[in-house]
Amino acid sequence: MTPDTRYMTLDLMRFAARIFFPILFLAITYYLPLTTLDAFAQGEFQTDYQVTYAVGLNGTTNISQNITLKNKTANYYADKFELKIGSVKVENVQAKDTTGQLSTDVKFEGNTTIISVKFNQRVIGIDKTLPFSLSYSSPEIVTRSGQIWEISIPRLAKSADIASYTAKVSVPVIFGEVAFTIPKPEGQTVLGSQQEFTFTKEQLFQSGIAMSFGKNQVFSFELKYFLENNNLTNQYDYITLPPDNTYQRIVLQKIEPAPLDVTVDTDGNFLAKYKLLPRQQLNVTAKGNVEVFSKPFRKIEKELTSEEKERYTGPQKYWETDIALVKDKANELKTPQAIYNFVANSLSYNQERLKQPKIERKGAASALLTPNDAVCMEFTDLFVALARAAGIPAREVEGYAFTQNERLKPLSLTFAGGDILHAWPEYWDDNLGWIQVDPTWGSTSGGLDYFNKLDFNHITFVQRGSSSTSPLPPGSYKRQDNLQERNVFVSFAQELPIITSTPQLSLDIPEKILSGVPVKVTANIKNIGSTSIIGEEIILTSTKLKIITKAKEQIKILPPYSQKSFEFSLGGGKLFSDSQDTLVLSYGGVEISHPIKILPIYKLVLLPAFETALIIALILIVIGFALYYKINKRNLKFHQK
Secondary structure: OOHHHOOOEOOOOOOOOOOOOOOEEEEEEEOOOHHHHHHHOOOOEEEEEEEEEEEOOOOOEEEEEEEEEEEOOOOOOEEEEEEEEEOOOOEEEEEEEOOEEOEEEEEEEOOEEEEEEEOOOOOOOOOOEEEEEEEEEEOOOEEEEOOEEEEEEOOEOOOOOEEEEEEEEEEEHHHOOEEEEEOOOOEEEEEOOEEEEEEEHHHHHHOOEEEEEOOOEEEEEEEEEEEEOOOOOOEEEEEEEOOOOOOEEEEEEEEEOOOOEEEEOOOOOEEEEEEEOOOOEEEEEEEEEEEEOOOOOOOOOOOOOHHHHHHOOOOEOOEOOOOHHHHHHHHHHOOHHHHHHHHHHHOOEOHHHHHOOOOOOOOHHHHHHOOOOEOHHHHHHHHHHHHHHOOOOEEEEEEEEOOOOOOOOOOOEHHHOOOOEEEEEEEEEOOOEEEEOOHHHHHHOOOOOOOOOOOOOEEEEEEEOOOOOOOOOOOOOOOOOOOOOOOEEEEEOOOOOOOOOOEEEEEEOOOEEEOOOOEEEEEEEEEOOOEOEEEEEEEEEOOOOOEOOOOEEEEEEEOOOOEEEEEEEEOOOOOOOOEEEEEEEEEOOEEEEEEEEEEOHHHHHHOHHHHHHHHHHHHHHHHHHHHHHHHHHHHHHHHHO
């Protein structure tokens, strides 16, 4: 090895200065797990950065880095610089210093881009500096998904060599208003057709930059289901529809054929009910839209009961909260943020498992034991199990996740045949309700924050907490002879169709009642609109009749096609009252009234029903006496013999 070939490598392998000049290979790394950062804190060189991300109208991003390298030793020099960018591929790499162009080399290995820059001059001597610039472009930093522009800039690896670092992101104003930015920029200005955001070193050490522009995302969907009754008797069967929750609003335009009812289970899933005749096969198609938000925009469940908290913290298949391995780790981590960080940083996504015809679900304990063999199910199961073991209610979400880059944001639920879905967890927050996170994408995207926000591209199909295996999501209701048929079709939509929220009300009650005699009234509600009615009360009022049972009943959520019945008990008023009353039933902004005649108790004999009952009773009495006389007469003859 000659002095001309000596340089510093990334792991800072150095030879004794008395024998050889050391080789310094200075590395500034993005998108790397925190466990690899300690190797860079050597301090022989100091670097200052001014980085600009200029986003074009088509989303292509040009990155320019003005770097000053300062030697802090008298014994070492650097003749090469290396930059690692995890996951993101780059193009058009160029570098130059005051003497002209610098030689560069680009490799993409192990899901990481490595840019090497060969210096024309060495940085020799204490406090000597070398300013140079590095530029490249990438089509992967910015993506457009429907109405939303998303910017994902990798996290800056902590290093003692970085003295200062500022990052400026320049975005076209035409992208729209900022939906969110993590972290919050130190500065924000608008210059002509561009809006600029400034971030500091301390911010970028904590997380990458995640930005979205636009208000919300709207998808249209068409879901197909196949049901079959192989029995010789009638049976009822159910299919799952996308539910309303804190992140999404569902608009159901059509279900063919229409279900008998749509019920809501303990986890908030929408279950459409069908009656199947013996040997009947039934094809069902559901069409609609879903509006997706990146953060909770409403709270459907006001609070969890003690029974629900117990249910969402208990063990289930694949969520082994009762084994020491899981309990010990949960006691160490304690909080949702710590659990998310551990899962995202400890597990490694295994792309090779995606080549299997059917991916076996391994569960949380297995994920802890084999962290390098995970897909989205293991990331999800481990988060849920650790959260539950720490006393934090948690459950699994399965659904559709839109991705433009399956290397950065993979999908891995292939059990649904030709429909590839995704899984992610959620945990309960007393203030916000259910909070969705995605440790899988937090890991595969190199540390982007999927804890403090989600994105606009996750659509919930089912929520699993009471069971880790049911209900099945759309895409799972297939013919056995055609499992590869696609049954889930999701695409971007410009806007939501006109939303209707229309309850249909009716009252089952006789037109006349007797004063002083209690009577039961049945109130019927059916949602004939296209979207769910949430948190409304059904109220029955009367001016003269006393409502014995509760006059109000709150319905947490009433999906489209859903119907409910409530029974109210009314007192009949004063015994000899002869009057008229009106019952009023109201729900969800709709009100109906029903007149009712209150008759005094003595008019009981005048009621047709009473007269009919009296006649029937007299007939029965006569028949009874006749039978009694006939039997007695027969017995008397028998004894006389």
